[in-house]
Amino acid sequence: MAGVSRATASRAINGGNRVSRPAREAVEAAVRALGYTPNPAARSLVTRRTDSVALVVPEPDERVFSDPFFVHTLRSVNRVLAPRDLQLVLLLARPDDEERLLRYLRKRHVDGAIVVSHHRSDRLADHLADLELPCAFVGRPWTGDDRVAYVDTDNEAGSRIATELLVSRGCRTIGHVAGPADMTAAVDRRTGWHGAIAAAGLRDDLSADGDFTEAGGEEAAAALLERCPELDGLVVASDLMAVGALRALEAAGRRVPRDVAVVGYDDLGMAERTTPALTTIRQPIGDMAEQATRLLLEQIDDRRPSVAIRVVFPPRLVTRDSA
Known part of the structure; x- marks a missing residue:
C-alpha cells in the first residue's frame, strides 16, 4: 500500500532510520489506513526480545500486598521501565512454586529479572546465573553474589547506628526484634545490633526473631518483655514490626520513649504516622530499586548475562519522638 519495499517499511515502522521523509510518510499513512500493529510474537522471534521484565518476589501474596516495602519497590522499578516502554511482570513465588517460576524464566518469557526479598533456601542467584538470564537483586543474595549484580544498603551499619543512639x-538493657534468620538483611541487622551492644559492654542475649510483619513484631517484643521486664531500649529490624512492638509495649504498660526507647528500620512513610512518631533508619528502597533496574537494563541492552556489580547505599538515622 505504501509503495515501498518490505525493508523500507520495516525501517520506517521501527524508528525511521535511513528512510526518506516521503517514504516514511507513505508508510505511516498505510499504517493508519490498515490499522496495522506489529505482531509481538513474530517480532520477538527476530529480535529475541519480549520487551518485558520480571519482578520476582519469593513471598506469599498477602505479605506482598500489605508491606510498604513492596509498594515502594514496584513503583520505583516501574518508574525506570515506563520511559523505555517495557512491561513489568510481577512473579510471586512461594517456596513450593520455585520450579514453576524457574520453568517460566527458562523459557525466556521475559528479557530479565529483578529479585527482591529472597531467602537462603531459594538459591535464585545461582539459578539465574546458570540460566545466563540478565538479572539484578535488591538486597545481597545468600549465594551467587560473585555472579550476579545486586544493590543493597549497609544493613549492619544501620542497625549499629540505631543501637548506638540508644546507648x-x-x-542499658537493649533488645532486638530481628527479621527472619534466612534473609541476609535480617542477619546483617542483628550483627550490627550485637556489635554495638558488645562494644558498650551490655547484655547481648536479648534478641527475638520476627518475620517482618506487624504481628510478628508484636509477638517478638512481647516475648522479650516477658524474658526481661526491665528492658529500656528496643532496636527493631523493620518499621512494620516496630508498629507491632509499640502495641506490645502499650499492652505491657510501658511508655515510649520514657520507659522504653524504640528505633525501627526502613522509613517508608509508616514511621511518621505511629504514636509516638518512630525514630528509624532510612533505607533508600526507591533509589535501590531504581539502581537495580538500571543495572538490569544495561545487561539487556548489551545482550549479556549478569555481572557481579555491587552498589551499596549508606543508611541514615531519622530521629523522631520514639527515641
Whole structure:
C-alpha cells in the first residue's frame, strides 16, 4: 500500500532510520489506513526480545500486598521501565512454586529479572546465573553474589547506628526484634545490633526473631518483655514490626520513649504516622530499586548475562519522638 519495499517499511515502522521523509510518510499513512500493529510474537522471534521484565518476589501474596516495602519497590522499578516502554511482570513465588517460576524464566518469557526479598533456601542467584538470564537483586543474595549484580544498603551499619543512639541516650538493657534468620538483611541487622551492644559492654542475649510483619513484631517484643521486664531500649529490624512492638509495649504498660526507647528500620512513610512518631533508619528502597533496574537494563541492552556489580547505599538515622 505504501509503495515501498518490505525493508523500507520495516525501517520506517521501527524508528525511521535511513528512510526518506516521503517514504516514511507513505508508510505511516498505510499504517493508519490498515490499522496495522506489529505482531509481538513474530517480532520477538527476530529480535529475541519480549520487551518485558520480571519482578520476582519469593513471598506469599498477602505479605506482598500489605508491606510498604513492596509498594515502594514496584513503583520505583516501574518508574525506570515506563520511559523505555517495557512491561513489568510481577512473579510471586512461594517456596513450593520455585520450579514453576524457574520453568517460566527458562523459557525466556521475559528479557530479565529483578529479585527482591529472597531467602537462603531459594538459591535464585545461582539459578539465574546458570540460566545466563540478565538479572539484578535488591538486597545481597545468600549465594551467587560473585555472579550476579545486586544493590543493597549497609544493613549492619544501620542497625549499629540505631543501637548506638540508644546507648548514647542512656539505655542499658537493649533488645532486638530481628527479621527472619534466612534473609541476609535480617542477619546483617542483628550483627550490627550485637556489635554495638558488645562494644558498650551490655547484655547481648536479648534478641527475638520476627518475620517482618506487624504481628510478628508484636509477638517478638512481647516475648522479650516477658524474658526481661526491665528492658529500656528496643532496636527493631523493620518499621512494620516496630508498629507491632509499640502495641506490645502499650499492652505491657510501658511508655515510649520514657520507659522504653524504640528505633525501627526502613522509613517508608509508616514511621511518621505511629504514636509516638518512630525514630528509624532510612533505607533508600526507591533509589535501590531504581539502581537495580538500571543495572538490569544495561545487561539487556548489551545482550549479556549478569555481572557481579555491587552498589551499596549508606543508611541514615531519622530521629523522631520514639527515641
